[in-house]
Amino acid sequence: MSLSARVRATLAVVLAGTLVAPALPAPAAPAAPPAEGPPSAAAGPARSTLVSPCQLPTPVTGWQHEGPTNYATWLPPSGTVRGIVLFVDFTNAAPVSGERAGRTSMFGAAPNFFADSSYGALNFQLTFDTAWRHIPQPHTAFAGYNTSFSAQRSYLAAAVAAANSAIDFSLYQIVYVVPPKSAGSFTNSPAWVAAPGDGVTADGAELRHAVTFGQDVDNWGYKILNHETGHLFGLPDLYSYNNADSIHRAVGGWDVMGLISARAPDLFAWHKWKAGWLADSQIDCRTTTGSAPATLTPLGATGGTKAVVVHTGGNTAVVVENRQVSTLDVASGCFQPGVLVYRVTTAVFSGGAWPGGNVPPIGGPFPVEVVDRTPGSDVTTCSADEKALVNATLTAIGHTVTYSGVTVQLTATPGNNREVSVTVV
Ligand SMILES: [Zn+2]
Known part of the structure; x- marks a missing residue:
């Protein structure tokens, strides 16, 4: 392996680590909510419907877990779910030729994952915007998007505002935001879930479910969209948030909510049951x-x-x-x-x-x-x-x-x- 190849390989691991262990504070700092689901996003009461004696009660409300999903906050993964993919550039970051087409082609494979995994119960549709929309700010204005609910909300609101003249947001339940690869502030790809009233309003609709993609997309491929959308449906991460741990010790490559690039990424039967697909x-x-x-x-x-x-x-x-x-x-x-x-x-x-x-x-x-x-x-x-x-x-x-x-x-x-x-x- 050449030196440059070694550097690239190391970079890939670092970026992968950035995704699999969402930004957490330095050990001496107080614990902050991980980027993928701030506690404020989960303020609604947990659904207490335990129909089967083999479902598990959830001891406290909030965040993503393996109990019954609170669909007052999270998105029901059934019927038709429509997502709009926005492309946004900045005053200090522009795309290169072919970048939007490349992203569109890559993520175009994501709907089939849900069609197959759900046995057809989920009709997941993606619409790709056809142009880059300009946010009149530097991308650095949104640093912290991956550790702060409100910072990520600000970024989402700016993206929606930039595209609003071209997109009817009332048609969509999920907003995906894709920046240029050169927008270095965006490292990883956290999901964002807002409780009712905390979302972003456009075209008379309250947008409460979003994913803001980062550079790690190039490491994971299209299934990062399936992973992050899994969070919007209430599924938890199955890898460790402790950087000092063996990150994938829990489930290895047996579920896309664990290792995204795994050979066996279908969702566990437990997740399919939780989602209502079984x-x-x-x-x-x-x-x-x-x-x-x-x-x-x-x-x-x-x-x-x-x-x-x-x-x-x-x-x-x-x-x-x-x-x-x-x-x-x-x-x-x-x-x-x-x-x-x-x-x-x-x-x-x-x-x-x-x-x-x-x-x-x-x-x-x-x-x-x-x-x-x-x-x-x-x-x-x-x-x-x-x-x-x-x-x-x-x-x-x-x-x-x-x-x-x-x-x-x-x-x-x-x-x-x-x-x-x-x-x-
Ligand atoms: Zn995740």
Whole structure:
């Protein structure tokens, strides 16, 4: 590797780190709300509708978590959801030729992710503005957009004002803002969610859901749009907000809310159930001790039982699902199809942050943690973020994992279905 290549590689890691660990204050400073969901954005009451005994109560309101979503604040991920993609330049940053076309082409792949992942339940549409709109300020005027709800709101308001003569914002539920690559103030790509009354008004509509993209788009590709939009739907980050931690220790590459560039980015069955894309009838809910079999259809295929969920008490559940290579996945030695087992909790929020937004402890807990069938056995040919959990799955008959009194054994592999025995003591 040449020196310049080394520099580029290092830069990529730094930028990736910027995204995966949203800007947090220096250790001595008081904890600030992470950029992707300030507590003020989540002031509404938590929806208390617990229809299934395997859903998890949410102990306190606010932010993104694994409990029932408060759709008074977050955006329901069903029916038709329309997003407008704006391109904005500044007094000190202009795009280069072809930049808008390149971004349009890249993000154009994002709607299919949601169509496939939701089994068609979500009709997600993107409209791309056809020109750069000028914000008559330097991009540096919006520094802090990724650590402050109000600074990000100011940036969104400036972008909407710049485009308002050309766009009817009443047609859209989500605003995406894309700056030129040369606008160096924009490093990462936080989502923005406003409670009713805190949004930006245009064309008679209150805009409360947005994503402001940064330079890290070039590292992640189009699926960063799916990840950030996942936040708008109420899904939490599944990586650690503690820079001193192993960032992707919790779920590796098994969900786009974890590692965006992963080989297996489809959303967990738990997330699809939370989003309403899976019916209660597709969840095999267990609340008592004993042993029973289940036949799981692949997560990426429509129909059938998608998960066994064992409510192990309080705010915690253990989930079993069948991961085979779907249209969203990349066939690779870094994706070992099989039965995946993970623990879910609502005790912590996005990024492992405890209520109040403090920097989470090293090692978690995180909202979701994959149970590793092969602890300590990395697949060293895979990326540092994925290698520990690539081989977490149960891939051969007889493979077994136990977590918190729940034992899961793979018993048969008919076609792409997987039969398991789940024992609760
Ligand atoms: Zn995120």
